[in-house]
Amino acid sequence: MTDDIVIDIQDLGTRFGSNIVHEHLSLQVKRGEILAIVGGSGSGKTTLLREMVMLQPPFAGSIKIFGQEIVGTHTTNDNILRQRWGVMFQSGALFSGLTVLENVCFPLREFTHLSQAEIEAIGMLKINLANLPPHSAHLFPAELSGGMIKRAAVARSIAMDPELLFVDEPTAGLDPESASEFDELVIQLRASLGLTVVIITHDMDTLWRVPDRVAFLGNKKVLAVQPVKELVKNPEPLIQEYFSSPRARAAMQSETRT
């Protein structure tokens, strides 16, 4: 049943000049799951994300999202497809000239025919869903803390009620408490909005708590897609190396203890 596969990547190839980033990379994301993408620095995680959201065309291969091919095709449907997913960028990418509420309302104002009052009501709902305090609605991004910027970015990415959410390094630069709160937020949003989530992360704690499956990128392809408990036992040397760092061990121990 193709309906259960939201993203279907086949034989993807990416290169920058003579530098080959991906070669024959294949990956499927199922509806309703949280999939984490991990891998060492330079393994092309962010590039893969940019290709999935049509910011960058791959060199070869095919990416189907909701059954629609997005490589090498430019149709009028592209923008409708873009409205079916939300993207949260690593640094938030909030529009610095707009308040948080205006940021969240921005896609609604551009793409729907709702009245101002209705848009603001929806905006406040999304701000609340992202666990932002209500008074933050009228603050500008520069007045927010790091954790609040990420929450505001999530609120904006779910404004259009997407079915699919891409999250790039959500916990990078957050204190442990905000990071755990953010992990909870992703789990909570998945449950309440029925989202499919693709997360790129380096955070070992996130990796143990949030995703259903983890895709490990290495040697220009996906080496394994497994739940994290099975992934750490994978004999592949690159994976073993990745999970044998002291931080990875600490996260694993604290998780297996609880």
Next chain:
Amino acid sequence: MSEVQLPSFQFTNNTLVFTGMWCTRFLTANILDSHSRVFQSNQTITLNFEKIEGLDTNGACLIHQFIKQLEQRHVTCKLADLNDEQTRLMQLAEKGDELSPEPAPEKLSGLANIGTAALYLKRQTIQFTSFLGQISEATWLWLQHPKRIRWTAIFHCVDATGYQAMGIVSLLSFLIGVVLCYQMGVQLETYGATIYVVDLLGISILREFGPLLTAIIVAGRTGSSFAAQIGTMKLNQEIDALNTMGLSSTELLVMPKISGLVIALPLLSILSMCAGIFGGMIMAKLLFSITYMDFLDRFGKVIELKMLVLGMIKTPVFAVLIASIGCFQGLQVTNSAESVGKHTTISVVHAIFMIIVTDAFFSIVYSKLGL
């Protein structure tokens, strides 16, 4: 693909039946509002979800807002025939309830605007004065310890603001020379005194047009680039990084730019003068048959060296103005991309304004001194 049913509803026997897709993409403004007035107070109505084809949080939010409006008018609503998914979404929509948007700060009235602008101007003046103080301090430091002078940065600046601006400055000055020669020559021709075009061209270009035109071009080209560069660095916290290392951003960023431009602008002005005179010379030959030899011969006789000196004295002053205003506006940038744009614009406007005011000031001083 089958036709999508737009969100709609029917109202019969105190029951509101929702139909169609209540999803973000299909929602339109005020679908429910027009009907909220038909209900009477203390009425109880049933909202039936049986025929709804799709619902997402945004649709649920609108329905929830509608229910809230009705409750304010004492109409009681009952929800009926929801499936689990819809129950969950309606509960989720209630979460938005606890808060309402706070009003954005009010716009100031006319008089208050003037007051705010005056205070802003006062603050800017104080800050700019203190900035000039920092520059003077750094200059004194450099003069005392010449080893501290950052020659690489200075010559990088000379390259970017001087060498690379040579093309545009000479082209524009050449054209101004052509235009001046034509306009003045035509007037002089009526008196049969076309040779005097050499005097006029020489004096006006050496004393005024050369330095002024170059300064204005450089203010647009370089002042704005200084403001944008330093502004972006400020946004990126690079200025803060320098300060925490105990390094002075004035000495590292501002001083090389000012010194570089103080070297580059006089050189560019000379180029501009040459190009302007050259343009005039060609025009004089073409229109008024003044040969190049005649032109240069007369130029040497009537134009004193004083003219060049009086023009050139202004150029370092213009350079300091352009660079310091550009850098100052860059440092005024606060935390948004919009602010970079605003201060870049201000830097060019202020620089050109100050150049023209200073030029007028020089004219007054020169005439008082009888030069």
